Amino acid sequence: MKTIDIEKRSIGVNFQEDGKAVVRVWAPSADKLDLLIVQTGEVVSLNKREFGYWQVTTDRLNAGDKYCFLIDGKIKRPDPASLSQPDGVHESSQAVSLKEFNWTDTGWTNPPLGDYIFYELHTGVFSPEGTFSGIEEKLDYLLELGITAIEIMPVAQFPGNRNWGYDGVFPFAVQNSYGGPNGLRHLINACHNKGVAVVLDVVYNHMGPEGNYFDSFGPYFTDKYNTPWGSAINVDDAWCDGVREYFIENALMWFRDFHVDALRLDAVHAIKDLSATHILREIKENVDALMKQSSRKHHLIVELDLNDHRFIDPVKNCGYGMDAQWIDEFHHALRVAAGGDTNGYYSDFDGINHLAKAYRDAYVFDGMYSPHRKKIFGSKTGNPGWQFIVFSQNHDQVGNRMLGERSSQLFSFETQKLLAGAIIVSPFLPMFFMGEEWSEPNPFLYFVSHTDPELAEAVRKGRKEEFSDFHSAGEVPDPMAEGTFLKSKLQWGLLDKPDHERMFKYYQALISLRKNNQVLKKCNRDNLEVVADPENQLLLLERWEGEHRLFCALNFSKQRRTAVIPPS
Amino acid sequence: MKTIDIEKRSIGVNFQEDGKAVVRVWAPSADKLDLLIVQTGEVVSLNKREFGYWQVTTDRLNAGDKYCFLIDGKIKRPDPASLSQPDGVHESSQAVSLKEFNWTDTGWTNPPLGDYIFYELHTGVFSPEGTFSGIEEKLDYLLELGITAIEIMPVAQFPGNRNWGYDGVFPFAVQNSYGGPNGLRHLINACHNKGVAVVLDVVYNHMGPEGNYFDSFGPYFTDKYNTPWGSAINVDDAWCDGVREYFIENALMWFRDFHVDALRLDAVHAIKDLSATHILREIKENVDALMKQSSRKHHLIVELDLNDHRFIDPVKNCGYGMDAQWIDEFHHALRVAAGGDTNGYYSDFDGINHLAKAYRDAYVFDGMYSPHRKKIFGSKTGNPGWQFIVFSQNHDQVGNRMLGERSSQLFSFETQKLLAGAIIVSPFLPMFFMGEEWSEPNPFLYFVSHTDPELAEAVRKGRKEEFSDFHSAGEVPDPMAEGTFLKSKLQWGLLDKPDHERMFKYYQALISLRKNNQVLKKCNRDNLEVVADPENQLLLLERWEGEHRLFCALNFSKQRRTAVIPPS
Structure with a gap:
């Protein structure tokens, strides 16, 4: 029954060479399905096909037209595979021709993951404009910094204009207020022309609560599993194939039609799939086929x-074939070593010793008992270093704090430098969070702009409960307030101020070292020795490649320390 | 934190060499835990240990004594790891010394799985006595029939005296009305002395509803997953290690202390485990360690x-290491080929063609769309034939029919013979269901003996709903009625009646053929060709080992057919 054509999108609205629109919708719950073209009021009936699909080819719908679907002759809904929601999540979809873009990035080659130096950013608060073109304006700056890839937080259409992106409800539609699908493509084209790779964060483990009209179409969700966000996405229950195709098509679209270089799949542990073929593996197999056909790498x-x-093992070794994964544990161990918080999930980490284990073993909990999780956790991994991404800050680790404080507000200037250095000297892939390179003092707060007042209140309440582990003095910033969003904006003007400029130059030097040093440029976990000296709060790291040797002494104490090199 | 000692049971009550009882209970939910010795009224406090365990060593409790636990000084509960519940599921446990049994089976060697010819039986209805000693009386008969292993439906203590066994609530306690732990050991010892292997059916995917006191002790269940039986057993959520140890200890106990040869783990697809090490794999690793230590095979x-x-792949190939699995699909395809029901889950099967696929590929749905499941289902398997167990009847396939009819009531005498033959000539392990060898006409009905009236009513109602797919004329037999149980008893007297005797001799001959034929005695899936001829309702099977060739023509039509051998 698989109908995925790696060469083109097959769900939603897609235009043929002759200009006609092929409209294809997975709606097994519908008894009747009509396409309603908003401006003309025309209604075109779709024909029922196998496996819950409805389809029609029509010359009545043109690129740019607004449209929606009429389910059973009465329920009006936007397209679940909409590419554009110009009026937000509750209104009509807009037909987009994916072919209509003048790509000029033919000279671009996506580098191997080992060469990635990630820079995570949120489109809304990264630039003053809060748009894709705002990011484009900063590309020369990012090149000057030295990073090789930007990682854009989710851009799927969400309610209102302010959201981290994890409340998206149109996984194929690019947020209108950011610049929509063509804004994103313009940015990616520009990135490629400047030699910057683009990573897009996508959410396949849940859907946002507002504008979530999926139930009108079919069983996108299953009650077999419970998740923190309610019913789980249905990837292994009855009717799951339509849902699986929906997400596989989504991954393919970003690579094929948006030239995205890498996807970052959010919280895949929350994708509950007990079928014989895990959906991640099926995504991988389809992406492999696309890469073979296009000769592009993703x-x-x-x-x-x-x-x-198992998630990052190759398919031939019974894995799901994912190329790399984030490791939060490195972050947690590092922050505790640096004297940061020790409550909540940090309570599992003892600092220096666990940081040494993270350098050595990637997974800290690799079959050990975790007091915080209250269970034995994890497995041992021998996977190469370039399969792991490390950071001392990211949107979650900053933004999930009650007051959204960055390291700039929690650690001394010197300790901030130490944190960045610890990331750069690791045998893993480094990631930075926008603004940390100049020690941005503004917080990255949790913000939303729901239009449903009940939901807004629930989010406020949920937020208060969520960080009970991180309780500290002060009021919880209101996630709904525009001020909360505005407070989270980067202050680019600070780059001219001495201390901020000094930090920027330090980051610049670190990144340059990472790219040019014969040892650091390789993510080699094998040629690595690490010695923890918790008494002196000192960590000694030795790495080598052939004749080249590198010694790092990371001093987490507040005192001057003497380190013997090489460590005995 | 792992505390499993493969050499001896470590939870519940266990006696040391010096006769003292070591009492160890996993009860993370308790603030205080006392042992109450019923006859003397003595109270012995347990001491809190790590990871939710409580423990004490005492000389106050002797083998044979009744006891229970007092949680927080007020809630009286039997032992979750009780070995004996002489007065049923709601009353006190009884201390048992597992060392006190005079085994005489030292000469016994558990055969390889490839030599197993299974005979599934229910202790309550198999013999007139409905006990383990009743089974023992029939061992000479079973040897005469030729089977090599009996598979005993679950014997964990359940409410009342009548139950299939899947409502058990004391996985370590052997049903008192069957003969308790020593009755079972006596039977197994006798089996081994006569050369019969013993397979025990155990349930690790749910617990029964009545007498289910687990919540008083700890989080044995999790609401992460929903199952048809309510909350899932907690094998991957917080506190899961105590639960995992409980089941691992259970598997080890049957092998080590009861000399069980094989366990049949019920419905393992309902054990929801998304941790890095699946509990089945952990069970396998522990059983491997036990086998190494004891030099016995299990x-x-x-x-x-x-x-x-993945479930039956070896651990070294990323599998969970299970030795074999049931394949219901062979049964379904066979029954449809034979002209049986085509509703419910049978609707996925087209008969001859799917039966041919089952002979060839083991899994019928190996990545194909299943209309009944409404999704693509399964993976392709190259695992050897001895890893698959096939049958034309079993407790579920008979007993889950509204009227519990065996094949004897649904198929002609000749078709019954064909069904048995189809099993014997397969490259898989054959299993028979008690009484089918003489074409027992009595049904195998669903029966329970709950003492909770609300539950009894719920079971009655549930039963009516369950087989809506198999709706036919007639009243639903009352699962609670003793008559329903009695009607399900085997009629041994029939063996003397001509037709029944004829069927017995036919089964005897088939089993002898299976054991002695150079081709049939090997479960070789590679040297096998099968040709389906659905028009003539004919299936031609060719198998070979070296010079030996075997041709089988299975004629599912009602007519005489001519088959060309070898098939072209």
């Missing part, structure tokens, strides 16, 4: 809270 | 409705 990166190397 | 067989070979 990477699949996952956020994973399971310490289970 | 097999792990699973009931699996996933068509996912």
Whole structure:
């Protein structure tokens, strides 16, 4: 029954060579399905096909037209595979021709993951404009900094104009207020022309609560599993194939039609799939086929809270074939070593010793008992270093704090430098969070702009409960307030101020070192020795490649320390 | 934190060499835990240990004594790891010394799985006595029939005296009305002395509803997953290690202390485990360690409705290491080929063609779309034939029919013979269901003996709903009625009646053929060709081993057919 054509999108509205629109919708719950063209009021009936699909080819719908679907002759809904929601999540969709873009990035070659130096950013608060073109304006700056890839937080259409992106409800539609699908393509084209790779964060483990009209179409969700966000996405229950195709098509679209270089799949541990073929593996197999056909390279990166190397093992070794994963544990161990918080999930980490283990073993909990999780957790991994992404800050680790403080507000200037250095000297892939390179003092707060007042209140309440582990003095900033969003904006003017400029130059030097040093440029976990000296709060790291040797002494104490090199 | 000692049971009550009882209970939910010795009224406090365990060593409790636990000084509960419940599921446990049994089976060697010819039986209805000693009386008969292994439906203590066994709530306690732990050991010892292997059906995917006191002790269940039986067993959520140890200890106990040869793990697809190490794999690793230490061989067989070979792949090939699995699909295809029901889950099967696929590929749905499941289902398997167990009847396939009819009531005498033959000539392991060898006419009905009236009513109602797919004329037999149980008893007297005797001799001859024929005695899936001729309702099977060739023509039509051998 598989109908995925790697060469083109097959769900939603797609235009043929002759200009006619092929409209194809997975709606097994519908008894009747009509396309309603908004401006003309025309209604075109779709024909029922196998496996819950409805389809029609029509010359009545043109690119740019607004449209929606009429289910059973009465329920009006936007397209679940909409490419554009010019009036937000509750209104009509807009037909887009994916072919209509003048790509000029033919000279671009996506580098291997080992060469990635990630820079995570949020479109809304990164630039003053809060748009894709705002990011484009900063590309020369990012090149000056030295990073090789930007990682854009989710851009799927969400309610209102302010959201981290994880409340998206149109996984194929690019947020209108950011610049829509063509704004994103313009940015990616520009990135490629300047030699910057683009990583897009996508959410396949849940859908946002507002504008979530999926139930009108079919069983996108299953109650087999419970998740923190309610019913789980249905990837292994009855009717799951339509849902699986929906997400596989989504991954293919970003790579094929948007020239995205890598996807970062959000919280894949929350994708509950007990079928014989895990959906991640099926995504990988389809992306492999696309790469073979296009001769372009694409990477699949996952956020994973399971310490289970099966996710990143190659398909031929019974893995799901993901290329790389985030490791939060490195972050946690590093922050505790640096004297940061020790409550909540940090309570599992003892600092120096666990940081040494993270350098050595990637997974800290690799079959050990985790007091915080209250269970034995994880497996041992021998996967190469370039399969792991490390950071001392990211949107979650900053933004999930009650007051959204960056390291700039929590650690001394010197300790901030130490944190960045610890990332750069690791045998893993480094990632930075926008603004940390100049020690941005503004917070990155949690913000939303729901239009449903009940939901807005629930989010406020949920937020208060969520960080009970991180309780500290002060009021919880209101996620709904525009001021909360505005407070989270980067202050580019600070780059001219001495201390901020000094930090920028330090980051610049670190990144340059990472790219040019014979040892650091390789993510080699094998040629590595690490000695923890918790008494002196000192960590000694030795790495080598052939004749080249590198010694790092990371001093987490507040005192001057003497380190013997090489460590005995 | 792992505390499993493969050499001896470590939870519940266990006696040391010096006669003292070591009492160890996993009760993370308790603030205080006392042992109450019923006869003397003595109270012995347990001491809190790590990871939710409580422990004490005492000389106050002797083998044979009744006891229970007092949680927080007020809630009286039997022992979750009780070995004996002489007064049923709601009353006190009884201390048992596992060392006190005079085994005489030192000469016994558990055969390889490839030599198993299974005979599934229910202790309550198999013999007139409905006990383990009743089974023992029939061992000479079973030897005469030729089977090599009996598979005993679950014997964990359940409410009342009548139950299939899947409502057990004391996985370590052997049903008192069957003969308790020593009755079972006596039977196994006798089996071994006569050369019969013993397979025990155990349930690790749910617990029964009545007498289910687990919540008083700890989080044995999790609401992460929903199952048809409510909350899932907690094998991957917080506190899961105590639960995992409980089941691992259970598997080890049957092998080590009861000399069980193989376990049949019920419905393992309902054990939801997304941790890095699946609990089945951990069971396998522990059983491997036990086998190494004891030099005895034990097999792990699973009931699996996933068509996912990962469960039966060796651990070194990223599998869970189970030795074999049931394949219901062979049964379904065979029954449809024979002109049986085509509703419910049978609707996925077209008869001859799917039966041919089952002979060839083991899994019928190996990545194909299943209309009944409404999704693509399964994976392809190259696992050897001895890893699959086939049958034309079993407790579920008979007993899950509204009227519990065996093949004897649904198929002609000749077709019954054909069904048995189809099993014997397969490259898989054959299993028979008690009484089918003489074409027992009595049904195998669903029966329970709950003492909770609300539950009894719920079971009655549930039963009516369950087989809506198999709706036919007639009243639903009352699962609670003793008559329903009695009607399900085997009629041994029939063996003397001509037709029944004829069927017995036919089964005897088939089993002898299976054991002695150079081709049939090997479960070789590679040297096999099968040709389906659906028009003539004919299936031609060719198998070979070296010079030996075997041709089988299975004629599912009602007419005489001519088959060309060898098939072209």
